[in-house]
Amino acid sequence: xxxxxxxxxxxxxxxxxxxxxxxxxxxxxxxxxxxxxxxxxxxxxxxxxxxxxxxxxxxxxxxxxxxxxxxxxxxxxxxxxxxxxxxxxxxxxxxxxxxxxxxxxxxxxxxxxxxxxxxxxxxxxxxxxxxxxxxxxxxxxxxxxxxxxxxxxxxxxxxxxxxxxxxxxxxxxxxxxxxxxxxxxxxxxxxxxxxxxxxx
Ligand SMILES: CC(C)(COP(=O)(O)OP(=O)(O)OC[C@H]1O[C@@H](n2cnc3c(N)ncnc32)[C@H](O)[C@@H]1OP(=O)(O)O)[C@@H](O)C(=O)NCCC(=O)NCCS
Numbered sequence: 285x286x287x288x289x290x291x292x293x294x295x296x297x298x299x300x301x302x303x304x305x306x307x308x309x310x311x312x313x314x315x316x317x318x319x320x321x322x323x324x325x326x327x328x329x330x331x332x333x334x335x336x337x338x339x340x341x342x343x344x345x346x347x348x349x350x351x352x353x354x355x356x357x358x359x360x361x362x363x364x365x366x367x368x369x370x371x372x373x374x375x376x377x378x379x380x381x382x383x384x385x386x387x388x389x390x391x392x393x394x395x396x397x398x399x400x401x402x403x404x405x406x407x408x409x410x411x412x413x414x415x416x417x418x419x420x421x422x423x424x425x426x427x428x429x430x431x432x433x434x435x436x437x438x439x440x441x442x443x444x445x446x447x448x449x450x451x452x453x454x455x456x457x458x459x460x461x462x463x464x465x466x467x468x469x470x471x472x473x474x475x476x477x478x479x480x481x482x483x484x
Pocket of ligand 1: 441
């Protein structure tokens with residue numbers, strides 16, 4: 285079992301725990317809810333992550349985000365994703381614990397004006413580190429619509445692998461799409477983390 289050895293090692297770990305190269309994770313603030321609600325209700329985003337494109341009143345979606353992001357218990361972390369350069373809010377990400385323990389579901393939304401810039405991949409990596417190195421999870425999984433090739437590419441790059449498919453789960457524009465189940469185990473993540481550390 286790995287052990288933290290001294291004060292400096294602990295501080296170095298803490299300093300980088302929520303910080304990547306271009307994005308960092310922080311608590312969700314009251315001022316963030318307007319953008320989160322707007323992104324959640326945007327049909328161009330909705331078709332990528334929900335079963336129906338059905339905007340809900342801002343107060344209602346704000347209340348959902350307020351509950352999802354409260355961080356009241358240690359095992360369901362949820363963060364705002366902010367850009368290091370200018371502190372701009374660019375997304376939100378969380379880990380939802382499974383009832384049977386040591387497994388969590390990863391959820392993420394990057395605002396449409398910020399997608400395709402590598403921020404999602406970096407956020408996935410930060411959340412995986414948080415899940416495995418901080419929470420001691422054994423498994424992190426996610427569900428994604430099979431046609432969401434941008435999301436799947438980001439998840440694969442961060443280390444998730446496809447584990448299975450539920451066929452014809454989602455229906456938009458008169459066409460069906462599969463739901464893809466992806467996952468990563470702690471052993472797989474630690475190997476990747478140690479490889480990355482030796483490359484630094
Ligand atoms: C899914 C999401 C988190 C990915 O984050 P992102 O910052 O956009 O992704 P990245 O820029 O880190 O990586 C995107 C990857 O897809 C590729 N890509 C970019 N735009 C693409 C597009 N329009 N179609 C297909 N692939 C695309 C990129 O080349 C990159 O792959 P690579 O690293 O192998 O080159 C983000 O797009 C998002 O939140 N989208 C809106 C909602 C959503 O899809 N949620 C997922 C629910 S499961």
